[in-house]
């Protein structure tokens with residue numbers, strides 16, 4: 001049962017600067033609950049002066065933290081994990097309040113963040129570096145070193161999980177971490193900050209700065225910030241990437257998505273029905289891994305019927321969450337109207353939905369399935385970010401792959417089939433960083449890294465797992481000789 005507890009008084013999301021909580025001196029921003037449309041909290045933007053002060057403190061805190069052995073840094077992360085597990089209900093409730101997810105989804109997001117945390121904890125064993133004798137009496141070794149102060153800008157759709165993709169790894173590697181949460185969902189950040197403080201993270205190693213684009217720009221431009229991780233829409237990802245790299249700094253900016261699922265007629269009906277419906281309705285479609293185009297090859301009516309039946313079981317406010325803002329609900333409704341006018345057949349209509357009792361004032365849209373969608377239309381090409389799936393009928397798998405390959409994004413793609421060689425064909429040919437075979441939300445689990453390609457990612461590497469380590473660190477190469485060698489060569 002999804003029983004969120006709305007706050008009885010306004011919650012606050014202060015900044016965390018040098019280990020002290022304080023309200024920003026800048027513009028006040030209200031935080032709304034998508035469940036009922038009420039203001040549930042406030043935050044204040046950090047001013048440029050506050051950003052300056054915070055990063056100066058982060059920079060001096062980093063010196064001691066960077067010199068702390070990784071085995072000691074991970075002890076803080078072990079305690080952080082225990083605290084998150086102890087407080088998971090409280091944190092999940094706040095995620096749900098400000099984001100609109102159902103409680104189960106909020107908890108699952110925190111658990112996924114904890115998986116990344118567990119990976120970071122294991123760096124003390126996994127990331128021992130290497131050393132070898134490269135010439136007689138000469139040894140080369142790798143030493144991983146922190147960058148200094150790094151920053152992370154996060155989106156609204158996973159207030160706990162997305163920050164937890166980078167907080168554990170970047171901090172365990174010895175960096176100070178400056179976090180700018182989404183202004184739509186800043187409340188969860190306070191709980192994560194409190195948990196890290198309780199875990200014993202030294203003051204200044206985690207900084208939280210609230211605000212919008214001005215705050216982000218001040219963070220990027222600060223001379224002590226060496227790297228910027230970003231997760232959000234492609235438009236802003238590209239802006240942040242360009243601004244950061246123009247300053248000669250490294251940036252890894254994950255953007256939006258338009259994920260395609262190729263449905264073949266031989267797919268298991270039950271698996272396809274559940275996997276595809278859950279992919280586009282889970283988190284009310286506000287996932288960068290959500291399916292949004294279904295490329296139905298040949299006669300896949302049985303599977304499509306199963307998808308419709310599964311999607312119909314969604315009950316808003318009970319087993320399906322809300323949309324982040326009223327504006328976004330309006331945008332989604334108008335996208336459905338436009339698709340309908342352009343000739344799409346509506347197999348399931350989520351407009352004018354009924355929400356659970358008490359949540360009538362919230363931002364809701366039910367699962368919507370559009371059929372016979374024109375591949376050139378908005379519903380096929382634009383990231384809508386809601387519980388809407390557009391079916392495009394394809395006469396064969398080549399046509400389906402052609403459409404998938406032509407889309408500008410490249411986060412996820414999936415295929416549902418019982419034929420191994422066709423599955424392999426899609427896995428090889430899909431133009432996406434993460435591919436699912438009979439999986440609707442193909443999120444890699446640690447230690448496998450998360451990251452897309454094309455316009456879903458600007459920068460090199462991935463945001464989690466092994467492929468993220470080099471982004472948050474330098475690898476120093478040390479070459480050593482202690483004795484003169486008789487048979488010396490160019491190196492000895």
Ligand code: NAD
Pocket residue numbers: 153154155156157158162180181182183211212213216217231232233234236237239240254255256257287288383385411452456
């Ligand atoms: P958004 O791009 O609007 O905002 C993301 C962050 O950027 C926020 O912290 C926001 O304050 C900041 N921001 C907004 N405008 C800015 C500007 N002009 N300059 C600098 N910073 C700015 O994204 P959102 O609406 O919060 O999140 C939804 C988007 O995130 C979707 O497109 C979704 O696909 C994407 N997303 C991608 C991934 C991924 O892994 N690729 C994961 C989660 C979400």
